[in-house]
Amino acid sequence: MPNSWLAVPLPEYEQHMSSMEVQQLGALSDLFAEAIRYCRPYSIAVLGIAGGNGLDHVDSSITARVVGLDVNPLYLEAVRQRYSHLPGLELYCVDLFEQHVDLEPVQLVHAALIFEHAGVDRCLENAISMIVPGGLLSIVLQLPTESGQTVGTSQFSSIQNLKSHFSLISPSWLRESLAGRGFQLIHQTTRALPAGKGFWTGIFSAPAAHHRK
Numbered sequence: 088m089p090n091s092w093l094a095v096p097l098p099e100y101e102q103h104m105s106s107m108e109v110q111q112l113g114a115l116s117d118l119f120a121e122a123i124r125y126c127r128p129y130s131i132a133v134l135g136i137a138g139g140n141g142l143d144h145v146d147s148s149i150t151a152r153v154v155g156l157d158v159n160p161l162y163l164e165a166v167r168q169r170y171s172h173l174p175g176l177e178l179y180c181v182d183l184f185e186q187h188v189d190l191e192p193v194q195l196v197h198a199a200l201i202f203e204h205a206g207v208d209r210c211l212e213n214a215i216s217m218i219v220p221g222g223l224l225s226i227v228l229q230l231p232t233e234s235g236q237t238v239g240t241s242q243f244s245s246i247q248n249l250k251s252h253f254s255l256i257s258p259s260w261l262r263e264s265l266a267g268r269g270f271q272l273i274h275q276t277t278r279a280l281p282a283g284k285g286f287w288t289g290i291f292s293a294p295a296a297h298h299r300k
């Protein structure tokens with residue numbers, strides 16, 4: 088079955104994410120900015136880069152290589168057009184749920200709202216495999232709401248169709264799972280969003296030598 092994200096036009100996704108009821112696009116951009124301010128990475132990979140949200144914050148005097156991965160080739164084309172001025176931009180169309188990624192690793196892997204859509208099996212392995220030994224992993228997860236709502240109500244049917252493949256990931260499960268692999272949590276925050284939603288962010292340092300498949 089084709090990935091539901093292939094049926095979501097980028098303008099519909101961005102309009103939904105920046106709507107008054109959702110307000111996640113700006114929040115995700117801020118969290119990316121915080122992660123790069125905290126980590127000052129010389130190279131970054133963004134998993135599920137969408138339209139390049141937050142790339143404006145990259146300081147190319149610090150970060151010389153920016154790798155973006157996404158399943159939707161039209162999103163990557165938009166990133167290419169919007170950020171062609173960014174030095175060291177590399178874009179790859181991959182399904183992180185299914186494919187094994189084999190790229191030159193980076194100092195910081197940023198994974199915001201991707202595990203909810205692509206799962207924590209192959210996608211988490213891919214995230215880990217892309218980090219240099221002793222590098223960093225920043226993760227943004229959506230927190231549960233009292234109402235149990237996951238994907239916000241949208242006027243776009245393409246967005247509504249994403250619900251069936253969306254699963255919340257528990258930050259405590261993730262912390263334990265990464266601790267078991269020698270990753271150390273060095274920073275975490277939570278941020279409230281409209282409709283009782285919220286984001287949890289964790290930044291982890293990778294062990295000096297970690298298992299890469």
Ligand SMILES: C[S@@+](CC[C@H](N)C(=O)[O-])C[C@H]1O[C@@H](n2cnc3c(N)ncnc32)[C@H](O)[C@@H]1O
Nearest residue numbers: 092115135137140157158182183184199200205
């Ligand atoms: C909620 S958006 C991510 C938001 C973005 N990281 C940000 O900070 O603004 C999810 C992104 O992941 C991509 N995606 C979903 N499933 C994927 C998969 N299996 N492999 C690669 N990308 C995927 C979607 O196309 C979409 O661009």
